[in-house]
Amino acid sequence: MSSQKTMRAIAIKNGKGPADALFIDNIPVPELGATQALVKVKAFGLNRMDLLQREGQYPVPPQAPSTLGVEFSGTITELGNGATEDFKVGDEVFGLAYGGAYAEYIAVATGMLIHKPKELSWEEAAGIPETWITATQALHLVGAFKPGNSVLWHAGASSVSIAGIQLAKAAGASAIYVTAGSDEKIAFCVDKLGATAGFNYRTQNWAEELSKATEGRGVDVIVDYIGAGYFQDNLKSAALDGRIVNLAFLGGIKVENVDISYFLRKRVRYEGSTLRSRDEEYQRKLRDMVVENALEKLTSGEFKVFIEKVFGFEDVVAAHKLMESNQTKGKIICTI
Template identity: 65%
Template structure:
């Protein structure tokens, strides 16, 4: 068996899209509870763009190779894999890095058996996005049936998952924002959001307040950061929660920001991430995904929206698609 494999690397360790290329690197070996998975497909995420540019810290011990979600076949296992995982199993899973490659060594605690009803490409688009949405909505925001919820970047993969989860678990109302009318229509007509607002052409806070009869929304899941900080405070309901997962709109709040809502509304602003969490935490989320969402993937109640599937030789084109911010759903690369 070869001691090397092909993987996507970045010339100079960080750089623009043109720095991405496929090269040979050492093939990992599974130890302990790990499995060696021969990758069939991997999903792209916005963090990959930040990591490529040197702006996303990789967790200690994680491979420097990009990629945190994948699907494939177990080729070998370490000394103590989780019960139920063996050589030959078709799986998909979450990783701390290393998925832009022919093989990955990953903990079996973060793997899920691939259902026959789903393709390799669909499965590669589940782990990071659906687990992130699950974490933000349930563990961080403490969602319960009857609460209202707003998902910013409504056509992003995490919000696509979150809007579907919100509908399945009886949110009283589901709102979304986007910067294109087409994406707003997608959130409502395809995903089932109650309403969606174009933040470029509408005063989305005023629209939310009108839709909620002045109450505001109970939970806001935010990927924008500084640019929407004040507006989130204005739109959140009393005792509401704002969960920040990203900084697409920068990390600096505008001059004159009024934080009185923290006391007036008793609201909570909390930041979170998934990749920096330990294996036990991520494993619990994996179990919740298997119990809660997997049956709905199998019978079609939940849909994995794939915007584009490309061979991994076109990794530069795949990153360009994400940077253009025009996608509705996942960009997936396949390895043949």
């Protein structure tokens, strides 16, 4: 066990609440499992699920600690006696966890760690795991993307879609479309990331515009975070044999008066997916896909981690409030 018995971690007053309920607490350093590494955290990334979890609205997996945070970068300080893979004490790593990243130390399976290339900063590395793994999962594993397919990423300036646009482009997409809530976000997706075109859902009927852009054909893969609000238009916008990957319900969960004939007429597949509730083996397979598909390009700078803002550990309340404002393009990172 580590000689330092307690550590600073972000906790929530009364267990759940608004951003202002976050505070720095002293809690025990996590116990190390046999196949785990203890990592001294340098930086961690914020994700929308953190906001939901903070409000008590996210189903936290049973193996997760109560501390928020699923992605981080840092240095290995200790290894369990059954730890596998090629990690050693002192290695610089980044990775995905079931929770616990908003803290000075985190215990995590070595199967979820990636060696940090020196070309990536601590902040960039901390912003990769959740977003690039989720985007890889949505595009390749669930979305069954093939070179030449077209893709629609809703919430185009969200971190998962920013990764996804870059992945789809590199994998040979014939066209990449996005929806977003401002012309600035659409310009970012098209000019900075290389999306084909984007539609502002506040000022345009995105489904009609997409239909025009594809001459009525629709797109092969749709990655959706909206849920009920886009259910009908997603069905309309799918191509023959199209796949719709649902990752979140920002637009509600109750669907009414929907024409489901598209399922048969177009042979549409609609599949929901989560990452955090998956077992370690599934997550490790995704980690390997990210290493294979993205790590070299992230290291060379061909793929970019877009960071909106970096906050200190003490400013986590402001970091959460910025994420809640929905004004961001890219990751919000906290450093310890």
